[in-house]
Amino acid sequence: MHVRGDGNTLDDGTPIPDSVVADLIPESFISALIHDSAGNPIDATNRRRHPTPRQRRLVKERDRVCVDCGRGELLEYDHVPAHQHTGRTLTTEVKLRCAPCHQQRHAPGVL
């Protein structure tokens, strides 16, 4: 879905009302595409490694404890698959893991 100053559309051009966009935003991965003055897209992809506060809340609400051992402290956000492979941070690709389990997962020889 594309949200622009002059209106919102699906990939195929189907118009989408602002109210529908507003309903979807809390569950959406938002990627900003900035255009130069000639209308050409500028590469401004969100490549941040760390989840945003909203993403952290969502993952914590979903997983609540370490997905491996159930510990409720020393929790960290673990990219699955690894961020170095995806270059992105999606809540569907982040798991809550305690520091020891997280460390073990990334130990040499463990994928």
Ligand SMILES: [Zn+2]
């Ligand atoms: Zn754990």
